[in-house]
Amino acid sequence: MITHRDVEAAENRIAGHIRTTPVTLADPGTFGAGTVHLKLEYLQYTGSFKxxxxxxxxxxxxxxxxxxxxxxxxxxxxxxxxxxxxxxxxxxxxxxxxxxxxxxxxxxxxxxxxxxxxxxxxxxxxxxxxxxxxxxxxxxxxxxHAYDQPEICAGAGTLGLELFDQLDGALDTVFVAVGGGGLLAGVAAALENRVQVVAVEPETIPTLHSALAAGEPVDVDVSGIAADSLGARRVGDIAFEVVRRAGVQSLLVTDQAIIDARRTLWDHHRVVVEHGTAAALAALTTGAYVPGAGERIAVLLCGANTSLTDLG
Structure with a gap:
């Protein structure tokens, strides 16, 4: 289990070792919502939040x-x-x-x-x-561990603190792609009681969705377009406990929705991300999540270690 305090400690510990990544405002109406910010974490060292x-x-x-x-x-x-x-x-x-x-x-x-x-x-x-x-x-x-150690999750959560500060707290909802759940755990702990966190994962690898249905982490089959980055067989214990505590919403998207969202990022912003990263945006592009009037949204674009040859 991790808390906001653990994320703050991580932020102090890693200061000077990581980049502060930019936030950009999406073109109005592009993603079916009034105000959508894109957190460009794929510009982090090594190309991801990790x-x-x-x-x-x-x-x-x-x-x-x-x-x-x-x-x-x-x-x-x-x-x-x-x-x-x-x-x-x-x-x-x-x-x-x-x-x-x-x-x-x-x-x-x-x-x-x-x-x-x-x-x-x-x-x-x-x-x-x-x-x-x-x-x-x-x-x-x-x-x-790739996603299920307290230090790993808390470190990932510094992304949430950074985003909140960059937007001066003017944030209602943040969308996070889920594999093993390390980023989700950290961001949910960082923003608990301040910002709604929405977890998005492929239908073909529903680690969190299946865990919530079962009441505990369970193994799932791994397949689909985003398996290289979201291919954990089960959600981490830390993520599962933080999600239940913080009331995180869970959504599923199809592989085609992920492909289309990734293409949309390229067409509108000349941004190329991994398929797993695009899953977070697919919740908006498909209407799986319908924003409320005036809702202030951020999408975490968490990784871009991919190839231009499969942009298609």
Missing amino acids: ARGAFNRVLAAAETGMLSPEGVIAASGGNAGLAVAYAARTLGQQAVVYVPTTAPKVKVDKLHKLGATVVQVGNEYADAYEAATKKAADTGALFC
Whole structure:
């Protein structure tokens, strides 16, 4: 479980290690709502919000003496591994990153460029996770979870604090794409009792939706256009508890809606993001969420480690 206080502590800890990413106002009426701001977090170091949690995890471990000479280990569909590799290199640590064989080449190539040792295992994130946790246990290296550790979630939540400050609190609703739920947990904790948080996920990977229906996190099948970035098999325990506490709304969107939303961002703003990132916007472009009169909305564009060749 994390709270607003944990996110504030993370914000102080990672100051100077991450970029403050810009916010831009969408063209009026483009997304069927009066005022929509786009938080351009894909401009963060390594191309996604994940750098925030990675720095918080490694720096917090350094404070408590948990860092090992063996360095750090992560399991990732790509973005979390990039963030951990970058944070490790910046802080003088060696990183080993386990990814599924289905991880996009653009992400694997970036991992190598960041100096990480890359191990490809299995077809899903869950396979990479199993191998990575075993290696961390065997070697004593610091394991950095992609989405379900308090430091990871709290670090991600600094995005919510930053956005709220940039808009001087003039924000009613924020849309967040969900895979394992680390970003959702952090943002919901950061904005609890101040801003409505709406979680959006693909119909083909309904980790949060299924957990809420079952009353606990459960495994789901992983498939679809956004599986490379939102491909966790189940939502994290931290995210699930924060969602229930904060009353987060959950919405599902189709793969075609995600593709169309991603194309809309390019057509109207010349912004190219990952399919998983576009899921957050798809809630507006499809009418899955209908804003109220005067509602002030922000959409988190959280990652862009993708290829122009599949913009289509």
